[in-house]
Amino acid sequence: MPGLGTSFGRGGATVWVPDLQNADCILIEGSNFAEAHPVAFRFVMKAKERGATIIHVDPRFTRTSAVADIYAPIRSGTDIAFLGGIINYVLANDKIFREYVEAYTNASYIVGEAYKDTDELDGLFSGYNEETRSYDVSTWAFERDEQGVIKKDPTLAHPRSVYQVLKRHFARYTPEMVERTCGTPKEQFLKIAETLAKNSGRERTTAFAYAVGWTQHTAGVQFIRTAAILQTLLGNIGRPGGGIMALRGHANIQGATDIPTLYDLLPGYLPMPSALRDEQTLDAYLKTNTKATGWWANTPTYMISLLKAFYGEHATAENDYGYEYLPQLIGDHSMLPTTFAMKDGAVKGYFVIGQNPGASGQNAELVRAAMERLEWFVNIDSYDNETVSFWRREGADPAKIGTEVFFLPAATVLEKEGTMVQTSRLLQWHDKAVEPAGSSKSDAWYFNWFMKRIKELYADSTDPKDRPILHTTWDYDHDDPHERAKGEPSVLKVLQEINGFNVADRTQVGGFTELKGDGSTACGGWIYSGVCPDARTNRARNRNASGEYTALDWGFAWPANRRTLYNRASADPSGKPWSERKKYVWWDEAKGEWTGVDVPDFPKTKAPSTPADKHAKGMAFHSGADPFIMNVDGVAQLFVPAGLQDAPLPAHYEPLQSVVENPIYAQQSNPLMREWIRRDNAYNKPVDAEYPYVMTTYRVTEMSGIMTRYVPWLAELQPSAFAEIDPELAVSKGIKNGEYVTISTALGEMEARALVSGRMRPLRVNGKKIHQIGIPYNYGSMVAFARGDSVGELIPIAVDPNVSIHESKTLTCNIRAGRRRAHHEGRVDREVPPDERTRMGEPTF
Amino acid sequence: MPNLPPNPDDALMGAASRNGRTEAVVPTYYERPMLKAPHWEWNVVTYLFLGGVMGGLGLIQLLAHPERDDERRLKRTARYTAFILAAANPAILITHLGKPERFLNMMRIVKIKSPMSLGVWGLVFYSGAAGANVVRELAVDGVLPRWMRFVAPGFMAPAQALLGAFTAGYTGVLLSATANPFWGSGKRHIPAASVCSGLASASALASLLSTLEGNHAAVHKLERLEMVAGAAELLVLNDFKRASGEYGKPFFEGKRGERLRTYTVLAGTLAPMALNALGQMVKLPKPIDAVRTTVASVLTLVGGYILRDSLIEAGKASARDPKAAFRQPR
Amino acid sequence: MATGFFTDTTLCIGCKACEVACKQWNELPSDGFEFTGNSYDNTSELSGTTWRHVAFVEQMSVDPEGGLHDRWLMSSDVCKHCTNAGCLEACPTGAIIRNEFGAVFIQPDVCNGCGYCVVSCPFGVVDLIEKFDPEGTHYNLASLSESRLDSKQTAVQQSGGVAGKCTLCYDRQKVGFVPACAKACPTESIQFGDLDELRARAKARVETLTERGVEATLYGADDVGGGIGSLNAFFLLTDRPETYNLPAQPVLPSTRQPAGYTAAAVAAVGLALAGWMIFRNA
Numbered sequence A: 001m002p003g004l005g006t007s008f009g010r011g012g013a014t015v016w017v018p019d020l021q022n023a024d025c026i027l028i029e030g031s032n033f034a035e036a037h038p039v040a041f042r043f044v045m046k047a048k049e050r051g052a053t054i055i056h057v058d059p060r061f062t063r064t065s066a067v068a069d070i071y072a073p074i075r076s077g078t079d080i081a082f083l084g085g086i087i088n089y090v091l092a093n094d095k096i097f098r099e100y101v102e103a104y105t106n107a108s109y110i111v112g113e114a115y116k117d118t119d120e121l122d123g124l125f126s127g128y129n130e131e132t133r134s135y136d137v138s139t140w141a142f143e144r145d146e147q148g149v150i151k152k153d154p155t156l157a158h159p160r161s162v163y164q165v166l167k168r169h170f171a172r173y174t175p176e177m178v179e180r181t182c183g184t185p186k187e188q189f190l191k192i193a194e195t196l197a198k199n200s201g202r203e204r205t206t207a208f209a210y211a212v213g214w215t216q217h218t219a220g221v222q223f224i225r226t227a228a229i230l231q232t233l234l235g236n237i238g239r240p241g242g243g244i245m246a247l248r249g250h251a252n253i254q255g256a257t258d259i260p261t262l263y264d265l266l267p268g269y270l271p272m273p274s275a276l277r278d279e280q281t282l283d284a285y286l287k288t289n290t291k292a293t294g295w296w297a298n299t300p301t302y303m304i305s306l307l308k309a310f311y312g313e314h315a316t317a318e319n320d321y322g323y324e325y326l327p328q329l330i331g332d333h334s335m336l337p338t339t340f341a342m343k344d345g346a347v348k349g350y351f352v353i354g355q356n357p358g359a360s361g362q363n364a365e366l367v368r369a370a371m372e373r374l375e376w377f378v379n380i381d382s383y384d385n386e387t388v389s390f391w392r393r394e395g396a397d398p399a400k401i402g403t404e405v406f407f408l409p410a411a412t413v414l415e416k417e418g419t420m421v422q423t424s425r426l427l428q429w430h431d432k433a434v435e436p437a438g439s440s441k442s443d444a445w446y447f448n449w450f451m452k453r454i455k456e457l458y459a460d461s462t463d464p465k466d467r468p469i470l471h472t473t474w475d476y477d478h479d480d481p482h483e484r485a486k487g488e489p490s491v492l493k494v495l496q497e498i499n500g501f502n503v504a505d506r507t508q509v510g511g512f513t514e515l516k517g518d519g520s521t522a523c524g525g526w527i528y529s530g531v532c533p534d535a536r537t538n539r540a541r542n543r544n545a546s547g548e549y550t551a552l553d554w555g556f557a558w559p560a561n562r563r564t565l566y567n568r569a570s571a572d573p574s575g576k577p578w579s580e581r582k583k584y585v586w587w588d589e590a591k592g593e594w595t596g597v598d599v600p601d602f603p604k605t606k607a608p609s610t611p612a613d614k615h616a617k618g619m620a621f622h623s624g625a626d627p628f629i630m631n632v633d634g635v636a637q638l639f640v641p642a643g644l645q646d647a648p649l650p651a652h653y654e655p656l657q658s659v660v661e662n663p664i665y666a667q668q669s670n671p672l673m674r675e676w677i678r679r680d681n682a683y684n685k686p687v688d689a690e691y692p693y694v695m696t697t698y699r700v701t702e703m704s705g706i707m708t709r710y711v712p713w714l715a716e717l718q719p720s721a722f723a724e725i726d727p728e729l730a731v732s733k734g735i736k737n738g739e740y741v742t743i744s745t746a747l748g749e750m751e752a753r754a755l756v757s758g759r760m761r762p763l764r765v766n767g768k769k770i771h772q773i774g775i776p777y778n779y780g781s782m783v784a785f786a787r788g789d790s791v792g793e794l795i796p797i798a799v800d801p802n803v804s805i806h807e808s809k810t811l812t813c814n815i816r817a818g819r820r821r822a823h824h825e826g827r828v829d830r831e832v833p834p835d836e837r838t839r840m841g842e843p844t845f
Numbered sequence B: 001m002p003n004l005p006p007n008p009d010d011a012l013m014g015a016a017s018r019n020g021r022t023e024a025v026v027p028t029y030y031e032r033p034m035l036k037a038p039h040w041e042w043n044v045v046t047y048l049f050l051g052g053v054m055g056g057l058g059l060i061q062l063l064a065h066p067e068r069d070d071e072r073r074l075k076r077t078a079r080y081t082a083f084i085l086a087a088a089n090p091a092i093l094i095t096h097l098g099k100p101e102r103f104l105n106m107m108r109i110v111k112i113k114s115p116m117s118l119g120v121w122g123l124v125f126y127s128g129a130a131g132a133n134v135v136r137e138l139a140v141d142g143v144l145p146r147w148m149r150f151v152a153p154g155f156m157a158p159a160q161a162l163l164g165a166f167t168a169g170y171t172g173v174l175l176s177a178t179a180n181p182f183w184g185s186g187k188r189h190i191p192a193a194s195v196c197s198g199l200a201s202a203s204a205l206a207s208l209l210s211t212l213e214g215n216h217a218a219v220h221k222l223e224r225l226e227m228v229a230g231a232a233e234l235l236v237l238n239d240f241k242r243a244s245g246e247y248g249k250p251f252f253e254g255k256r257g258e259r260l261r262t263y264t265v266l267a268g269t270l271a272p273m274a275l276n277a278l279g280q281m282v283k284l285p286k287p288i289d290a291v292r293t294t295v296a297s298v299l300t301l302v303g304g305y306i307l308r309d310s311l312i313e314a315g316k317a318s319a320r321d322p323k324a325a326f327r328q329p330r
Numbered sequence C: 001m002a003t004g005f006f007t008d009t010t011l012c013i014g015c016k017a018c019e020v021a022c023k024q025w026n027e028l029p030s031d032g033f034e035f036t037g038n039s040y041d042n043t044s045e046l047s048g049t050t051w052r053h054v055a056f057v058e059q060m061s062v063d064p065e066g067g068l069h070d071r072w073l074m075s076s077d078v079c080k081h082c083t084n085a086g087c088l089e090a091c092p093t094g095a096i097i098r099n100e101f102g103a104v105f106i107q108p109d110v111c112n113g114c115g116y117c118v119v120s121c122p123f124g125v126v127d128l129i130e131k132f133d134p135e136g137t138h139y140n141l142a143s144l145s146e147s148r149l150d151s152k153q154t155a156v157q158q159s160g161g162v163a164g165k166c167t168l169c170y171d172r173q174k175v176g177f178v179p180a181c182a183k184a185c186p187t188e189s190i191q192f193g194d195l196d197e198l199r200a201r202a203k204a205r206v207e208t209l210t211e212r213g214v215e216a217t218l219y220g221a222d223d224v225g226g227g228i229g230s231l232n233a234f235f236l237l238t239d240r241p242e243t244y245n246l247p248a249q250p251v252l253p254s255t256r257q258p259a260g261y262t263a264a265a266v267a268a269v270g271l272a273l274a275g276w277m278i279f280r281n282a
């Protein structure tokens, strides 16, 4: 998310799925698009039918590769090198879309003298502090004149211009280096680079699609940054058939980031107040988080409207709109660090809602062992799973586990109404199809009643610390007497509150531009504003696909029902489409407004000729030719001077557990990644002869998790955990197709059925032959029809510094024919003493 | 496509994954059969076998002349036996179908293109003719009123014979007119062999019963008939082996081929032939001759049954052969 | 109007949505949970209770430079609804009929489980169904509602021992729905519609692919030979039919009947003559 966010201004995918059909070329890398997103993939097939070239770069030849025009194998974890190679190729051969880059990016900005690149520091940037493992990002700042305006060189010739820095930074990423690092044959790499260049520019566009194949790495955010830089250089952002399609995961994962389940965000991507920053009062918070220029100058409006939605009449200017009721961060409270804290006894209670970390989690045994230390555990789920049943897993003794477990049955999606926000940022309402089975209730029911009862319990309290509970508005009772009788809240009312309303007369606001920062409007999530513009309208219900292919009357895409973000960039600086073939949004001189097939992502009547006022605040700072309105400067950031902790420009680092030394820099892996060096989280050493094979994890079409494992029709299609192994490795290890193999890491063992296939192929990396083993992550061993050991048993926790995402795509392992030992025998932290092989220590909490 | 190096472990990747367009070898789909094997067990084998025996008895009851005493007795025995078999066969089919009502579903229609349908109707009409002829016998024997002879007018005897030829022959067509590659490869041979084997078995059964009755004159004739039918069967099978080629392997080769040669050819045809020839040439003492006839008859019957069983089992094997089904015999 | 399928295997992504949609609509049980190791194909074949089967064929070169030639073919197989259908001709009860949509349809309440259609299908499609076990794990618990079972033809099939295969979604077609498998296919690999239109579309598609350098052939759009005629469910293939477990030379079984009856008659007449001589001479 920050990969795209820092580059373009918003964390969301820059395009929407059906627009892929307009692409002339689609690069799918870091995603198994066809298998994990089969329905969306129809638009890739449509593009192919129209003559587009489909490229798939993946460690494995998958069902996506099968229909791609070009497939290239890659060693897992080396995409920065691969894409960096293409960046080098387009820069060195002058294949960039120069007019676009000059007008819409910070290529001309001059980087300060303090900046030192990885090129000079062999893998590190300037400002690195070895002790704190962090960067002083002030060394990455742009050079400014006396008035504070950033210096630029429109000719891009200045040696410290971003363009020249980029050129030098990526110069080492030659085709030979790509082959040496990624194992991708040079000819195939060059073919892809040429194809991308050929299909970009004024007349043609290329789209990129990725998913967790790029994110689940200790440098995951930088993988996406590399793609963002390349797509920007090729002039593909904001244009039809271009952009970067970040494919989201579970059905509502986009919605769960927008109105977030994340610990560090408030709805609409407002940061969660932090005790570690200067944010103790509302003023301080707004000062820290409001950007002087660009759209985020509106932060106070959105924050105050949000507080009004939270606390209603109790939010007044006098009490900072209840700002102090919000909790403040005191560290990394994301899931994985919390799990360690739980294991170490620092967490007493745990809610798990709609997740099965006992199978899908990294270091799954750590997760389950951590739950043994809890006083109580609440699971809201539709099925029995490996998490709620942790106390009866193989090797556990229920008599010795004191955790009190509450299982609350959840209604499934068909048994409740609400919205889902899919990968195109599209909100779609769905009705309830059937009544919940048995005693199950919707998730909203549970939270409605948790809050109602908690409020009841505190009703008489006068203690100021209980005010957040008492002052929270809570009026979601259903209008339908039938639903009300069952205690179901109205999720439509929740959506209406998210849309926002005028406090005085409770009329809905028409969109976020109507919000005010004076407490006269309330809005629960500004980015969705406009979805319920009046009391009777719910645009998430719209189902009219007629007219333009953008189908603006089908659902509601945030923000403001836009499909393609930054679509101002589909026109040239003067407002005319770059080409007739690729016209999308343009300036209508006669009407004096932006028009096109989509909702313009630009102030509607701001003419292209509008000059920038470099001393103004807010949007006036941008000219009529600055398409990236969310960004401070209005342009795409090729170089990110602030906002990312680990690098202003992506550099190839090896994964924490790698089978080779970094071929490009002396710095082996991301210096800022977070590790937990302790016995119950044992890592394989880098380049460890005991664990000579690369292991990667992924999903298969037939399986998702518990929900599919319980369905016999799906279970019969992929009935058990398996491991994909190349024939050469199988022969050398005496592994027979279809039979059991055991895969091991320092952390543990798992068994799976061998699927020996030429789709896995050994690669030559840095002169060494590398075998990769692929294991689907979808299995768990305790319940349902489709079963098998979870690959989470093998994966120690290490995370990316920006978003705390785990590295589960690139690991090392060993493999042998035959079945595993009983779990407790194979497990390192129970019986095997720490030895030199594993990088272990004592608990750190 | 580049040349593939020899694979160290062929089973490893499955043949299909290795055989690209360029290889001359016909690819199979993971060695999986393309066709479905028949679900048929002992009951269908018996049904087919009895169909043949019944058919043969139809001819025998016609051949036996009512004026000659031994043949008169033979005629009666053949008719009674044929009728019992005709009545038993639906029952056996029902054990295969599971429920009695299901047999009735066969009576909904007549389908010329379906040997199974025609066969069932053949069986029904045969039962009718055989029933009428049995009524006649019973009337002649005085069990039933004499006038009831007229239930079966004269043409009923040739009718039963004709229908008999059909019941014996269709059991072969039933197999050969399927998608099964082995059965299909015997589109002429299996029906012809079924007729021959049916008559040989019928003769054997009739001679066995006649021996028990002490009707030695009839046995003498029946054994000659059995020899002719057996010889014809061997000729047909021999030609079948030649004509079926690859398709015939599951039948003629391997364990199944050995069983066929032992039980159907050697013990089931050649041995009884020799015994019967002996009977024709040498006049043995009565008890010994009875043993000879009994042994020869039982051997022929077993051989006939094994022939049907081998046909069914070879059909299953053929259906499981992934390659045979790709090019089906015309 | 005769309707059918044009399955364009070049568009298939092997998602098996067609398999699952078919089982769900027709409330068929699973066939067991067996890992085969044959690529991603754990279904293996069509059966009495599996009416769509996606075949996976890996053609991978061992040579690392061969990446550009590697192929992983996928193809969703189904009953062909043959113009001259072996199963239909063979069925002694008339359970198998050709319905108003030109599809070959088994009426389960008429079928008596003789199994003759099973051996008479040149494509190995139809098979007998074992007894359903609605309580068993193979059955989808979600579809246990009695009332729904009653309205389904599978209600009759529950008792087991009858033949089962694709109905071309007769029940859906009757109310104007597209068959479940075609509806579920995300990439339009399975195209349903009027046969003449489908054939025209298929031929145009072959031309497009040929222009792009793909060797594509149609299987069953025209006469497949052997007396079968064309197939109402036909395929666009990029390799020989055997690769997809389809017969290169299927034959309509009934074409062998004249020869069979003649041979039987010749044998019978010959033996009758011999018998006549034996008995006359005596």
Ligand SMILES: Nc1nc2c(c(=O)[nH]1)N[C@H]1C(S)=C(S)[C@@H](COP(=O)(O)OP(=O)(O)OC[C@H]3O[C@@H](n4cnc5c(=O)[nH]c(N)nc54)[C@H](O)[C@@H]3O)O[C@H]1N2
Pocket: A029, A030, A031, A032, A033, A035, A036, A037, A057, A058, A059, A060, A062, A074, A075, A076, A077, A078, A079, A210, A211, A212, A213, A214, A247, A248, A249, A250, A696, A697, A698, A699, A700, A701, A702, A703, A704, A705, A774, A778, A809, A810
């Ligand atoms: N059927 C099904 N669909 C799903 C899900 C499911 O469980 N089942 N889950 C949903 C969820 S939650 C998500 S997040 C999405 C995920 O969607 P995807 O990210 O598309 O799915 P994955 O299979 O996890 O991984 C994609 C591919 O990344 C490859 N890969 C691994 N390491 C690397 C690498 O370093 N570089 C590159 N280029 N590729 C690499 C893997 O081989 C795999 O083919 O799918 C969603 N869709």
Ligand SMILES: Nc1nc2c(c(=O)[nH]1)N[C@H]1C(S)=C(S)[C@@H](COP(=O)(O)OP(=O)(O)OC[C@H]3O[C@@H](n4cnc5c(=O)[nH]c(N)nc54)[C@H](O)[C@@H]3O)O[C@H]1N2
Pocket: A212, A216, A249, A250, A353, A354, A355, A356, A357, A360, A361, A362, A380, A381, A382, A383, A385, A410, A411, A412, A413, A443, A697, A698, A699, A704, A705, A706, A707, A777, A791, A792, A795, A808, A809
């Ligand atoms: N090694 C490895 N590990 C991975 C990944 C990987 O690629 N490799 N991928 C990661 C990714 S991207 C993801 S998203 C996670 C997914 O991991 P999980 O989210 O743990 O996966 P699921 O098994 O889909 O769990 C969903 C749970 O929600 C329940 N559920 C379904 N509907 C409802 C509902 O309406 N209400 C409630 N309360 N519960 C419901 C289901 O029964 C199920 O138990 O796994 C991660 N783990």
Ligand code: SF4
Pocket: A036, A037, A038, A039, A040, A251
């Ligand atoms: S499971 Fe749902 S989200 Fe996933 S492809 Fe199918 S329809 Fe789309």
Ligand code: SF4
Pocket: C079, C080, C081, C082, C085, C086, C087, C088, C104, C120, C121, C122, C123, C124, C125, C126, C165
């Ligand atoms: S494919 Fe087989 S089952 Fe289908 S109609 Fe043709 S003969 Fe009948």
Ligand code: SF4
Pocket: C090, C091, C092, C093, C094, C095, C096, C106, C110, C111, C112, C113, C114, C115, C116, C117, C118, C162, C163
């Ligand atoms: S099993 Fe049923 S459908 Fe098949 S031939 Fe027999 S009666 Fe007809």
Ligand code: SF4
Pocket: C021, C022, C023, C025, C026, C051, C052, C078, C165, C166, C167, C168, C169, C170, C179, C180, C181, C182
């Ligand atoms: S047409 Fe209907 S019955 Fe036939 S395969 Fe498709 S879904 Fe199944």
Ligand code: SF4
Pocket: C011, C012, C013, C014, C015, C016, C017, C018, C019, C054, C074, C075, C076, C184, C185, C186, C187, C188, C189, C190
């Ligand atoms: S649904 Fe379509 S794409 Fe998926 S396997 Fe079936 S035919 Fe192929």
Ligand SMILES: [Mo]
Pocket: A212, A248, A249, A250, A253
């Ligand atoms: Mo996910």
